[in-house]
Amino acid sequence: xxxxxxxxxxxxxxxxxxxxxxxxxxxxxxxxxxxxxxxxxxxxxxxxxxxxxxxxxxxxxxxxxxxxxxxxxxxxxxxxxxxxxxxxxxxxxxxxxxxxxxxxxxxxxxxxxxxxxxxxxxxxxxxxxxxxxxxxxxxxxxxxxxxxxxxxxxxxxxxxxxxxxxxxxxxxxxxxxxxxxxxxxxxxxxxxxxxxxxxxxxxxxxxxxxxxxxxxxxxxxxxxxxxxxxxxxxxxxxxxxxxxxxxxxxxxxxxxxxxxxxxxxxxxxxxxxxxxxxxxxxxxxxxxxxxxxxxxxxxxxxxxxxxxxxxxxxxxxxxxxxxxxxxxxxxxxxxxxxxxxxxxxxxxxxxxxxxxxxxxxxxxxxxxxx
Amino acid sequence: xxxxxxxxxxxxxxxxxxxxxxxxxxxxxxxxxxxxxxxxxxxxxxxxxxxxxxxxxxxxxxxxxxxxxxxxxxxxxxxxxxxxxxxxxxxxxxxxxxxxxxxxxxxxxxxxxxxxxxxxxxxxxxxxxxxxxxxxxxxxxxxxxxxxxxxxxxxxxxxxxxxxxxxxxxxxxxxxxxxxxxxxxxxxxxxxxxxxxxxxxxxxxxxxxxxxxxxxxxxxxxxxxxxxxxxxxxxxxxxxxxxxxxxxxxxxxxxxxxxxxxxxxxxxxxxxxxxxxxxxxxxxxxxxxxxxxxxxxxxxxxxxxxxxxxxxxxxxxxxxxxxxxxxxxxxxxxxxxxxxxxxxxxxxxxxxxxxxxxxxxxxxxxxxxx
Numbered sequence: 207x208x209x210x211x212x213x214x215x216x217x218x219x220x221x222x223x224x225x226x227x228x229x230x231x232x233x234x235x236x237x238x239x240x241x242x243x244x245x246x247x248x249x250x251x252x253x254x255x256x257x258x259x260x261x262x263x264x265x266x267x268x269x270x271x272x273x274x275x276x277x278x279x280x281x282x283x284x285x286x287x288x289x290x291x292x293x294x295x296x297x298x299x300x301x302x303x304x305x306x307x308x309x310x311x312x313x314x315x316x317x318x319x320x321x322x323x324x325x326x327x328x329x330x331x332x333x334x335x336x337x338x339x340x341x342x343x344x345x346x347x348x349x350x351x352x353x354x355x356x357x358x359x360x361x362x363x364x365x366x367x368x369x370x371x372x373x374x375x376x377x378x379x380x381x382x383x384x385x386x387x388x389x390x391x392x393x394x395x396x397x398x399x400x401x402x403x404x405x406x407x408x409x410x411x412x413x414x415x416x417x418x419x420x421x422x423x424x425x426x427x428x429x430x431x432x433x434x435x436x437x438x439x440x441x442x443x444x445x446x447x448x449x450x451x452x453x454x455x456x457x458x459x460x461x462x463x464x465x466x467x468x469x470x471x472x473x474x475x476x477x478x479x480x481x482x483x484x485x486x487x488x489x490x491x492x493x494x495x496x497x498x499x500x501x502x503x504x505x506x507x508x509x510x511x512x513x514x515x516x517x518x519x520x521x522x523x524x525x526x527x528x529x530x531x532x533x534x535x536x537x538x539x540x541x542x543x544x545x546x547x548x549x550x551x552x553x554x555x556x557x558x559x560x561x562x563x564x565x566x567x568x569x570x571x572x573x574x575x576x
Numbered sequence: 577x578x579x580x581x582x583x584x585x586x587x588x589x590x591x592x593x594x595x596x597x598x599x600x601x602x603x604x605x606x607x608x609x610x611x612x613x614x615x616x617x618x619x620x621x622x623x624x625x626x627x628x629x630x631x632x633x634x635x636x637x638x639x640x641x642x643x644x645x646x647x648x649x650x651x652x653x654x655x656x657x658x659x660x661x662x663x664x665x666x667x668x669x670x671x672x673x674x675x676x677x678x679x680x681x682x683x684x685x686x687x688x689x690x691x692x693x694x695x696x697x698x699x700x701x702x703x704x705x706x707x708x709x710x711x712x713x714x715x716x717x718x719x720x721x722x723x724x725x726x727x728x729x730x731x732x733x734x735x736x737x738x739x740x741x742x743x744x745x746x747x748x749x750x751x752x753x754x755x756x757x758x759x760x761x762x763x764x765x766x767x768x769x770x771x772x773x774x775x776x777x778x779x780x781x782x783x784x785x786x787x788x789x790x791x792x793x794x795x796x797x798x799x800x801x802x803x804x805x806x807x808x809x810x811x812x813x814x815x816x817x818x819x820x821x822x823x824x825x826x827x828x829x830x831x832x833x834x835x836x837x838x839x840x841x842x843x844x845x846x847x848x849x850x851x852x853x854x855x856x857x858x859x860x861x862x863x864x865x866x867x868x869x870x871x872x873x874x875x876x877x878x879x880x881x882x883x884x885x886x887x888x889x890x891x892x893x894x895x896x897x898x899x900x901x902x903x904x905x906x907x908x909x910x911x912x913x914x915x916x917x918x919x920x921x922x923x924x925x926x927x928x929x930x931x932x933x934x935x936x937x938x939x940x941x942x943x944x945x946x
Binding site for chain 1: 587808
C-alpha cells in the first residue's frame, strides 16, 4: 500500500512545483514513487522538461511519472466493461459502442483518476504516489466520492428495494456494477454487486480517512487571497474526511521577507507551517531540503472522532464560523453542511440510527451528543 | 438572451479579478449584469468586499452577483424533481429522500452550474452574465456538456431501442427526464422526454457555438507556463465548440515591461492580444478601461465550419501539432480527439452518415473531406 500525497491551494501558489519536489525527495530517499498528474495542460511536462504519457514512465531512479488522461482511461474502462457485459449478460447491448467514440462528461475526470490511483496503489509497485490534481474543491469532491457514493448506494438501494424497482433493474445494474468494479458476480441479484461496491467504497473511505495512507498539505503564498483560499480548503477537506497535515508557505517573490510566516501561523493553528524558498531555475535541491516530513500528518487533529462510550461525535471544522456550519436531521443519518459540502455521518452499530440530542460549535470543533 | 462571458487561464493569472472588472464595465455601460461565481472559495467575495449568497444580490447599479452553491442547487433541483415524480408516477419512490441530505459528487458542480446559468439567462433579467468558473478544463467540460450529453442520449437510445431495454426502462426514465428537464410529458413512451431533452441540449449546443451568445477570453501573465496553459486551453476550447475571442496579458508584476506583448502575439495569432495593467488596491477604473470589446469575439475563427457544397468539415485546432490530433471512425459519427477531449461530428442531414475520404492538418486547421 502506497502513501498518497496531494497539495491543496489557490491556483498559482506552486502546487505542481511542490508535487515534483516532493516526488524527487521521496525518490532520493529510496522510496519507489509515482507522480500522477491530472491537469491535462502542459504544466507538469514543461516543469519536468519531458513529454508525459498515459502510462507511467521512468524519469529518474525510483521515480515514475504518468499523465492521467481521461479520454484514455475512459476508453480502457469501457472496453473492460464490455468484456464483463459479454460475460454476464445473455444479450449484451453495449458491444456496439466503442470506447474511442466516448466524449468526456463533467465528473469523469475525477472518477476515473481516483480509480486509476486505486489501481496503481493496488499493484504494489509504489511506496509513494504524489497526486498533482487541480488542488481545489475538485480534488476534494474526488476524495469525498467513496463516502458519498456509498451513501447514495445505501440510501437508494433501500428506496428501490421498498418500491420493488430493484428486482426490475437488477439484470441491468448487476453487469454494469460488476464491470465498473471489475468483480465477478453470479446470479441476477442486485445485492451481490452492491455489496461488492460497498466493500470497495468502504476501503476507499477508510484509506482517505487514514493519514498513514492519504494526506493533503496546504499551499499558500503571503497573498491574503491565497491564505483565505487555503484556510477554506482546510475546512472543506475535513468535510470529506481528508487529513490536512500542514501548511507550506511558498515565497514566489524573493522580495517578501519571512515576516509573513509569523502572520499566517495563528491562522492555521494547530498545523505546522513550513517556509518554502523561491525556486531558481533547475535547482530543486533547496526546495527538497525545505520540505516537511509528510508522514507526520498523523499528528494533527483528525476530521472526525467518534466516542462510543461518551456517545459523542466530534468534527474538526477549522476555518468556518458557527453560522457557516449546519446540522440537519431529515434523513436516517445526521447531515453536516459546511463549505458547499454535505457529509452524512455513518455511525458504528452502537450509535447507528440515533438522533442528535445536542450540538455545540467551539474552538473549531462541532461536538454532537447522541 | 444574455451575452455570456468567461475567462480561461492558469490559476493565479487573475481570472476572478478580470471577471469583476468586466462585470463592472458592462454595468457602467448600462447593461444589466449578473456576475456568477462558481468556485466555492472566498476569493470572489473578498475581492468584491461583500459576502455572497446563493441568490443574486445587487451590489451596484445594474450589477448583481451570485455564488453558485452546488449543495443549494442540488437541494432545489431535487425538490422540483420530487414534485414532478409525484405528478407523473403512480407510486413515487423518491419522496422519502430529502434534498438536504444529498452529498455532492464529482460533475454535479458543472452540471448544476450550467443549468443555473441557463435558467438565469431564460429569465430575461440580464443582458450580460459573467461566469467566474475554475477557468480550466473543468469549465470546458461544462461547456461541452450539451453536445456530449446529446451524443450519449442519441447513441444509447439507439442501442437501448435495438435491445428492447428501452420499453422496460421507460416508466422510470420518463419521469426522471421530465423532472430533470422540468417539462411535462404524458404517456409511458421514452421518445417524448428524450426528444425534449435533445431540444434543450441542442439549444445549449447552439448557444455555446455562437460567439454572439457565449465567448471565452484567455488570460495569461508573461510567465511561460501561463502562456503554455492559455495556448492549451485555446485549442481545447475549440474541441467543445467554444469561441475564444482574444487574449488578455495580465502584468501581475509591475516590473515587467510591455516587451512581453511582442513575444506572445505570434503565439496566439490570429487572436487580438490586450495588455492589462497591474491593479492597484480598490482602483478598478484602469482595469476597466483596458478591457477589449468582448462582443468582438465574432471576428475570430470559428471552432467548426461545415461546407455542405464542398463536402468538407474544417476544424480550427490551434495549439496542437499534427501528432496530437487524431481522427477516429469507429462509431456512426466521425470522432476528433485532441487535448484530452473527444468530439463527435454531428453533421447536417446532407452529410450525415458519411465517412471521411481524406483529412489534412495545416496551419491550425484540420480539414476533413467527406
